[in-house]
Amino acid sequence: MAQRYLWTLLLCLQTRLEAAGSDTATLPVTGILGASVTFPLGIKEPQQVINIAWNSETSVAFVTPGEPGTAPKVTVTHQNYNDRINVSRQNYNLEISKLRMEDSGIYRADINMQTSETTLTRRYNLQVYRRLGKPTITRSSMTSVNSTCNVTLTCSVEKEEKDVTYSWSPLGEEGSVIRIFQTPDSQELTYTCTAWNPVSNSSDSVPAWQLCADPAAGLHPRHTGLLSGLAVLFLLILIVPSVLLWLLCKRGQGAPCQGGGCEQDLCHTAVR
Incomplete structure (x- = not known):
């Protein structure tokens, strides 16, 4: 019984130490293709840092303090990150520049401090997005009776992008496809589709008077x-x-023939 109690106590102690040394919450981080992104560590005493190991699907970088008054020493440990890693002298935050789509994924920082006997862990979920180009509104179907028509409009972006949402004004509807019942009384309206992702938005519009026009005329x-x-x-x-x-x-009519041929x-x- 005493042995079982001792094992339970050790297991609880190990769990508490792991919980103290690891921030289990994963912080979402959003980046723009070609731009830079920063991973905040939240270190309150940067002078107590021994080293920091950054990893993703591969190793990323290993950071140690520099000489007093100088920047930290950064060893990039994977060639995909060559010339793209920077570490802040003030707080050891990591910056990745010239972002690529393949940089998306889970990142982990293992931090060793002089003030702690355990390794502190920070986790991040980086998602890289393109800035959206102008969307396109197309009319996929139309039925017309007595100057009124039912129209289906589809809004899309040029490249298939992740996490894209669509909204329509002045209808206040969401989604890439909408159905519109167009009457002569609403000819002055303009329907606008706005495409959104976490880093940008872009819009396109079509006047209501075109919706019931001949399909050959286009939108x-x-x-x-x-x-x-x-x-x-x-x-x-x-x-x-x-x-x-x-x-x-x-002008050449009536001119003399030369060389056996006639200009006419x-x-x-x-x-x-």
Whole structure:
């Protein structure tokens, strides 16, 4: 009985020591692709630090104090982090610069202090996001009766991104797909889709009067104008050379034939 009690006491003591030395909560950290992110350690007595080991799926860095008044000594322990690691002289916070998408994941800092016999542990969950580009609104279906129509609109971003949410104004609805019952009374409205992720947001809009229009017209009038301009340019490319050739032939009519050929015949041949 005494032996069992002793083992229970030792187990409780070990559990308390582990709990004291480890911050079990994982702190979420958000970063932007290509930018920098900082992992806060919350060390109150940085002068008491012996060393800090940073790890993720691989080892990251090993930090020791520098000479008095100098920056800490940082040994990068994985080549993926070369030239991207910086450690604050004031509080030993770790900074990773030039963030990559593959930097996302769980990070752990094991801290040894002169004032503690146990290793303190801090955990972080880093998620790296791209800044969102402008979303696109497309009309996937439409039924029209007596100047009213039911329209399904879909909002999407160019690349498939994680943790993207969508909201619509002035409807106040959320989600990438909405259904709209469009009437003549609501022609002056403008529907706006906003795409969000934890680091950015971006919007696109479509006027209500376009929703019941001919599908061939598209949702954005600027596209139709661009196509019209291209068509005019194409016609000019075809017409202008023909007109110039016709004028040259008119000027050459009645000119004497030389070298066994006639310029008028040449013009007729070119026109064909």
